[in-house]
Amino acid sequence: MRAHKITFAALAVAAGLSLTACQNDDDAAAQTDPSSVATASPSSDAPGSGGSDPASAGAGSGGKDSTTGAGTGEQAKTAKCRTDGLKITAIDNFIDGDPQGTVAVEMKNTSGQDCVIAGFAGVDLKTDSGTLSAERKGAPGDPYVLKNGKTIAFSIGYPLNETGGTGVRITGLVVTPPNETKSVTLAWPGKPSLPVTDGSGAPVTVGPIGSAGQGG
16 A cells, blocks of 8 residues: 555656646747747837837937928028128119019128028118008018028019109118018119009019019
């Protein structure tokens, strides 16, 4: 009987060791099964998943935002054009047969460095009846990097005095570059007068930067 008891005990121990070994083999297989790794995909809502997080997308492209164009990046690091860094001149741009008078105002970058300019300049006409502010006409374009030594222009439109009378005499032109408060006063190069109206006539208009020669 003692021999049988020892045999049964030995068999029980052997069976226990066999079950333990099988369980360890199963755990190892579960840890190294490649199919389980392939199906474990991260959620698209998780931070850093690389799908919808713009920050991670930018970091993956060398720290640069791939949606930013070269022009936009150049503008971001370039200062705006200032009055003191611009040489501003005005010339008569009227062509016989045109229904209105046109003056082109040119702004040359003399600052020694590139600058950004966009939008509308402020335009006021000095007259013998007071100051007349031009109305904006057209849509402003995108910001423009004006290289040092280069010129950009805009146009001023005004009604022609065809009444035969003296009209409203223009004595000067005041120009304020976009986003600036300092102005320059120039001699008026266009026709000498505006028609006298009751306010129902055509206004004096200013086009956006870059509009000269484009019918603006």
